[in-house]
Amino acid sequence: MALKCVSELYSIDGKLYPCTTSITMDIIGGKWKTVILYHLRDGKKRYNELRKTLPVVTERTLSLQLKQLEEDGVVTRMVYTSKPPLKVEYELTEFGKSLIPLLDAIAQWGEMVADQRATVVKIADAL
Template sequence: MRTECQTDFVQLNGKRYPCTVSLAMDLIGGKYKATILYHLQDGGKRFGELYACLNAATEAVLSKQLKELERDGLVSRTQYGTKPPVKTEYALTDFGRTAIPVLQAVTQWGNRVALEKGVWEECLHE
């Protein structure tokens, strides 16, 4: 068995990946997946709270990303109550928490790149 990006393929959940980097990026590399995981690292949040954290995401995109994260076992979804409006909370699973060191490293690198090469824009909320 080989690890990292070499010649062997790896399969997970019915998908075939050319290397472990591709596998990892499929799990956390969606449009907002890493950002969602980042915002859940300190505890569970309701859909509206996550939506407020993601300025550019639509509700449909956020919903799709959450479903994929739940399907892949990184996020759990807990629904409280049965009568509308029900309270739904999303939280990291134990498996999801294993991604936190990766996200912290990506955050540090992103901060460095932004400081050294980026141009900061003011965030305008309507």
Template sequence: MPRRRHARFDCSPGCPVEATLSLIGGKWKGVVLWHLLQGTLRFNEIRRRLPEVTQRMLTNQLRELEADGFIIRTVYPEVPPRVEYSLSDRGRSLEVVIKALKAWGEANVLTAGRAGLSRRPNKDKDREAAPVA
């Protein structure tokens, strides 16, 4: 029976890597978590830091992060109401992961972009450039 090449790194559906990415892999979740690493923020402060995100999308991402236990939403009984978002202990535990993703992105994605490379390789160009066996 042939041995699988990377069997010890197998990550079939349901593995911890896939589960983690499904929790923090929303379109804006990683960036929201990054900004909350700096400290507690109000909704509009987050929105100003992410001008491309719609109010609805940001609200949904914050709700999901709260439901998954990564952030704490604190509502103060004031007029007008004040709502603040901060990282929970679970969210703070992602700090090394988020910083590692940022460092990897700076080293691999941003430098590739500066070199004129696209974010996603063009499969047709790869096929054209590949030698025919």
């Protein structure tokens, strides 16, 4: 595959990218976005469900990352106010679902590295 990063720039919503990899990393890069997306790949999750699956992420960070993913069109946020308590659900959009093969490949590679290098630490011991 030939690289197209030599003499072209890509513009999305007024933001310039030097190559297609930088587009991908802008959307899913960072410490938690990919992890959040991985947990949404099987379907809708309430905000509190995501919090429980990511206990080391602060609420502020989770909220900011979800907001950025929503702005990038990767997840949708549904707020249900018809009856208390307020319910907020997040789900991958069709655009977001196109990331599932990539998310699975990243997770599989991480499992290989964990098998070779990691030791398991209980959550209570880590916090």
